Amino acid sequence: MSADNMKLTLKIWRQKNANAKGHFDTHTLDGVTSHMSFLEMLDVLNEQIIQEKKEPVAFEHDCREGICGTCSLVINGYPHGPQQGTTTCQLHMRHFKDGDTITIEPWRSAAFPIVKDLVVNRDSFDRIIQAGGYISVNTGQAQDGNAIPIEKDVANEAMDAATCIGCGACVAACPNASAMLFTSAKVSHLAHMPQGEVEASQRAIRMVEQHDAEGFGRCSNITACEAECPKEISVEHIARLNREYLSASVGSDK
Amino acid sequence: MALQSNVPPGELGEKWTKYRSSMPLVAPNNKRRIEVIIVGTGLAGGAAAATLGELGYKVKVFTFHDSPRRAHSIAAQGGINAAKNYQNDGDSVYRLFYDTIKGGDYRSREANVHRLAEVSVNIIDQAVAQGVPFAREYGGLLANRSFGGVQVSRTFYARGQTGQQLLLGAYQSLSRQVSLGNVTMYNRHEMVDVVKIDGKARGIIARNLLTGELERHGAHAVVLGTGGYGNVFYLSTNAMNSNVSAAWRAVKKGAYMANPCFTQIHPTCIPVSGEYQSKLTLMSESLRNDGRVWVPKNQEDAKAIREGRKTGLDIPEADRDYYLERRYPAFGNLVPRDVASRAAKTACDEGLGVSPTGLAVYLDFADAIQRYGKSQATTLNETNASAARIRELGTAVVAEKYGNLFEMYEKITGENPYVMPMKIYPAVHYTMGGLWVDYNLQTNVPGLFAAGEANFSDHGANRLGASALMQGLADGYFVLPYTIGTFLANEIRTPMIDPNGKEFMEAEKAVADRITRVMGVQGNQSVESFHRRLGKYMWDYCGMARNADGLAKGRELIRELREEFYRDVFVPGTADEYNPELEKALRVADFLELGELMMVDALDRNESCGGHFREEYQTPEGEALRRDDEYTYVSAWEWDDNQPILHKENLEFENVELKTRSYK
Ligand SMILES: Cc1cc2nc3c(=O)[nH]c(=O)nc-3n(C[C@H](O)[C@H](O)[C@H](O)COP(=O)(O)OP(=O)(O)OC[C@H]3O[C@@H](n4cnc5c(N)ncnc54)[C@H](O)[C@@H]3O)c2cc1C
Ligand code: SF4
Ligand code: FES
Numbered sequence: 081m082s083a084d085n086m087k088l089t090l091k092i093w094r095q096k097n098a099n100a101k102g103h104f105d106t107h108t109l110d111g112v113t114s115h116m117s118f119l120e121m122l123d124v125l126n127e128q129i130i131q132e133k134k135e136p137v138a139f140e141h142d143c144r145e146g147i148c149g150t151c152s153l154v155i156n157g158y159p160h161g162p163q164q165g166t167t168t169c170q171l172h173m174r175h176f177k178d179g180d181t182i183t184i185e186p187w188r189s190a191a192f193p194i195v196k197d198l199v200v201n202r203d204s205f206d207r208i209i210q211a212g213g214y215i216s217v218n219t220g221q222a223q224d225g226n227a228i229p230i231e232k233d234v235a236n237e238a239m240d241a242a243t244c245i246g247c248g249a250c251v252a253a254c255p256n257a258s259a260m261l262f263t264s265a266k267v268s269h270l271a272h273m274p275q276g277e278v279e280a281s282q283r284a285i286r287m288v289e290q291h292d293a294e295g296f297g298r299c300s301n302i303t304a305c306e307a308e309c310p311k312e313i314s315v316e317h318i319a320r321l322n323r324e325y326l327s328a329s330v331g332s333d334k
Numbered sequence: 335m336a337l338q339s340n341v342p343p344g345e346l347g348e349k350w351t352k353y354r355s356s357m358p359l360v361a362p363n364n365k366r367r368i369e370v371i372i373v374g375t376g377l378a379g380g381a382a383a384a385t386l387g388e389l390g391y392k393v394k395v396f397t398f399h400d401s402p403r404r405a406h407s408i409a410a411q412g413g414i415n416a417a418k419n420y421q422n423d424g425d426s427v428y429r430l431f432y433d434t435i436k437g438g439d440y441r442s443r444e445a446n447v448h449r450l451a452e453v454s455v456n457i458i459d460q461a462v463a464q465g466v467p468f469a470r471e472y473g474g475l476l477a478n479r480s481f482g483g484v485q486v487s488r489t490f491y492a493r494g495q496t497g498q499q500l501l502l503g504a505y506q507s508l509s510r511q512v513s514l515g516n517v518t519m520y521n522r523h524e525m526v527d528v529v530k531i532d533g534k535a536r537g538i539i540a541r542n543l544l545t546g547e548l549e550r551h552g553a554h555a556v557v558l559g560t561g562g563y564g565n566v567f568y569l570s571t572n573a574m575n576s577n578v579s580a581a582w583r584a585v586k587k588g589a590y591m592a593n594p595c596f597t598q599i600h601p602t603c604i605p606v607s608g609e610y611q612s613k614l615t616l617m618s619e620s621l622r623n624d625g626r627v628w629v630p631k632n633q634e635d636a637k638a639i640r641e642g643r644k645t646g647l648d649i650p651e652a653d654r655d656y657y658l659e660r661r662y663p664a665f666g667n668l669v670p671r672d673v674a675s676r677a678a679k680t681a682c683d684e685g686l687g688v689s690p691t692g693l694a695v696y697l698d699f700a701d702a703i704q705r706y707g708k709s710q711a712t713t714l715n716e717t718n719a720s721a722a723r724i725r726e727l728g729t730a731v732v733a734e735k736y737g738n739l740f741e742m743y744e745k746i747t748g749e750n751p752y753v754m755p756m757k758i759y760p761a762v763h764y765t766m767g768g769l770w771v772d773y774n775l776q777t778n779v780p781g782l783f784a785a786g787e788a789n790f791s792d793h794g795a796n797r798l799g800a801s802a803l804m805q806g807l808a809d810g811y812f813v814l815p816y817t818i819g820t821f822l823a824n825e826i827r828t829p830m831i832d833p834n835g836k837e838f839m840e841a842e843k844a845v846a847d848r849i850t851r852v853m854g855v856q857g858n859q860s861v862e863s864f865h866r867r868l869g870k871y872m873w874d875y876c877g878m879a880r881n882a883d884g885l886a887k888g889r890e891l892i893r894e895l896r897e898e899f900y901r902d903v904f905v906p907g908t909a910d911e912y913n914p915e916l917e918k919a920l921r922v923a924d925f926l927e928l929g930e931l932m933m934v935d936a937l938d939r940n941e942s943c944g945g946h947f948r949e950e951y952q953t954p955e956g957e958a959l960r961r962d963d964e965y966t967y968v969s970a971w972e973w974d975d976n977q978p979i980l981h982k983e984n985l986e987f988e989n990v991e992l993k994t995r996s997y998k
Contacts, residue, residue, distance in 0.1 A: 146742065225462040229470075235470040
């Protein structure tokens with residue numbers, strides 16, 4: 081555990097809006113304790129900036145418990161920071177020490193334009209889901225929930241994929257800025273469920289088309305995404321997506 | 335105005351079915367000419383938007399989040415109830431209804447709750463059809479667990495991420511409707527006012543959070559699925575941006591706020607660790623299935639733990655007080671939340687708390703690990719398994735059930751809960767109060783509907799675990815899409831609402847003035863600091879235990895704070911850009927009024943019930959003392975800056991006999 085009165089140097093990306101040119105600002109912050117979360121540390125910094133009547137650092141967050149997918153900081157070069165399987169909001173200051181310099185940047189990708197400072201726009205993810213990331217069933221059309229048994233392991237695998245929080249760290253981590261991990265997680269989740277199998281191939285094709293149209297890059301199997309994904313989504317889902325995609329392009333059901 | 339609950343006549347069990355089949359319908363060709371605005375994309379708003387889109391209405395959906403999938407519903411962990419009786423343990427629609435009425439301490443409307451129990455079964459079917467990966471048994475069937483306040487296993491779950499999976503199901507259905515062109519989605523748009531024309535809700539003013547621009551949007555009806563207001567306490571388990579403003583703006587336009595003081599304080603949250611604390615983290619109630627709650631029997635041990643000289647592991651079995659099991663043998667660790675929270679407070683008030691602040695009790699899994707370990711060893715035929723092997727096997731079972739919660743705990747506290755007992759303390763979690771609605775989920779403002787946590791409808795004075803997800807989805811998928819027809823059927827001749835009309839222009843101007851006012855103060859204190867102070871007043875005077883003097887004082891303090899806010903708040907930046915501080919300022923301004931109303935409501939209710947515990951009204955054993963003769967009503971408040979006006983809806987219990995809740 082680190083000291084309970086740390087002094088930090090923070091190099092933070094500041095950018096007024098999407099069109100402005102950005103730059104790094106350096107702030108020093110005293111009195112940081114190991115129990116604080118990383119975002120609470122930024123709260124303290126912002127309170128200090130507001131006391132100086134200046135504009136606080138804009139960053140996004142909501143649940144602060146690793147599930148909503150809102151927080152999105154690149155910390156010392158790592159999306160969501162250096163801790164494995166952790167979102168930015170779950171990172172705690174006990175992993176830093178007195179005197180550290182910490183660099184904080186936004187996700188960087190053409191498909192995630194910067195809104196302000198550390199805040200980016202991830203509407204492109206919504207549009208990928210809209211392209212086919214669902215099962216076509218209307219309310220009230222369902223049969224009994226136990227009508228189709230699903231093997232426990234299969235349900236578990238589906239759940240592994242379904243835990244994606246849509247944060248975009250995979251894109252930030254990828255040298256090609258590909259969103260294949262995100263896209264494949266949804267394709268794979270739904271393809272695992274008998275209810276979602278029917279549309280699986282068409283779904284894969286439509287979602288990949290939208291993925292490409294948004295300006296995300298191609299996947300070249302670098303797997304940096306998996307390493308940085310806070311939910312540890314496996315690149316095996318990308319393989320699954322490729323299978324669905326190929327079977328559709330080869331098959332005649334298009 | 336007298337409050338009409340509009341509960342249909344007939345036998346309890348048949349009301350909804352009969353009503354639904356005799357409800358006025360809107361023909362498909364007319365639906366296409368009717369616009370509905372939905373604010374909120376949580377379980378309630380998201381489900382309603384998808385379903386109304388499927389039905390053929392023209393739907394516009396607003397969320398202040400950057401995506402519908404971020405709604406606070408995403409954070410729900412433990413599960414969702416449904417009266418499926420898949421476990422054959424005696425569950426039924428009636429039992430779920432009864433448990434919910436009793437759990438709510440007899441302060442909710444029978445007919446609404448029964449309807450909720452009836453449609454609960456459809457929710458599970460719907461979610462499965464959407465591909466929600468619920469937990470399953472080895473045989474492939476859906477798994478269940480039990481939650482507090484009940485004696486059957488009716489909770490469905492997807493690991494500790496049930497809310498996430500249900501919300502993604504609703505989000506995906508909504509996304510499908512967006513792609514089909516039936517729903518238009520407005521991300522990062524905050525509703526800042528309701529617009530009324532001739533007494534009916536006809537649209538909203540929204541602020542585009544990226545540009546700061548105010549927009550006018552008209553519709554034939556407006557639905558608020560905007561969530562709860564627990565953040566009035568500053569520290570709560572709610573997401574940081576959850577707020578009351580949408581509901582409060584409706585209140586300022588004449589809607590009534592019902593039972594605002596009914597707040598749920600959840601017993602199992604990670605305790606506060608410091609001044610800078612920004613929020614509290616829930617440890618799902620499902621943990622109480624296996625975790626045992628205890629404190630040391632004597633104060634010396636507790637003191638030694640607080641000072642770091644001992645840990646929980648050093649306290650021998652005989653010196654531990656498993657106080658819930660002792661006080662409530664029938665329900666033990668699974669008593670309802672309000673009961674468990676107050677018991678934790680009592681233990682800490684007696685000097686038995688186990689964290690440096692003195693405000694924490696243990697939730698211990700050592701016995702569960704042993705029990706599961708032994709049973710696994712037997713299953714695996716390992717008759718001579720060593721103690722270490724049993725621990726290993728047991729730990730694996732506990733990890734499968736609660737792994738992500740344990741991980742979350744360890745990330746936050748730096749302690750390993752598989753070894754050291756967890757430390758927990760109650761925290762604000764849910765608000766049973768909300769906009770007053772009738773059986774149709776319509777507020778007293780015609781055309782304005784409220785669904786999910788934003789309304790007051792189903793949980794009385796205390797909500798049972800895993801019932802909010804159920805209510806949000808019941809409202810959104812199965813109730814509102816039909817009941818809204820009772821209003822819209824009379825609107826088929828109403829042309830499209832013109833967002834340039836006088837009422838819209840006036841409302842927009844009023845919002846602009848409000849923004850200018852907070853931006854114009856340019857004082858010395860941050861918005862956050864006001865919010866923090868408000869939260870402290872709320873917790874101290876309107877928290878787990880309340881009394882008349884404290885409430886009167888709290889009210890005064892809040893009025894002073896409000897005055898100070900408009901004199902000394904500092905909002906940086908400008909109004910015509912992305913400005914999170916301004917967003918926060920407008921929300922805190924509304925909390926500063928709501929907080930006062932909560933004090934007024936709590937002061938008015940001279941009884942203890944559910945989450946509302948008035949120290950003056952308790953039994954000799956310290957249990958809540960309800961006063962049915964005088965307070966069997968819903969308090970619906972009309973806002974007034976000087977003295978809010980109380981309207982009462984008397985609650986009629988025709989099927990359930992009012993009893994003192996006992997979990998002993
Ligand atoms: C940590 C935690 C765990 C929980 N676990 C469980 C559980 O296991 N089981 C259970 O049954 N319940 C649980 N609950 C309770 C449950 O999650 C909530 O009550 C429920 O999800 C609320 O859903 P909702 O749709 O009403 O609102 P929310 O999900 O809060 O959605 C509100 C929506 O309204 C939008 N909104 C609000 N105001 C505005 C505005 N002015 N303009 C535009 N948009 C606006 C937001 O953007 C959001 O989309 C839990 C709650 C918490 C805090
Ligand atoms: S795959 Fe992982 S990194 Fe990518 S959006 Fe999902 S959770 Fe985030
Ligand atoms: S703020 Fe929700 S995941 Fe980090």
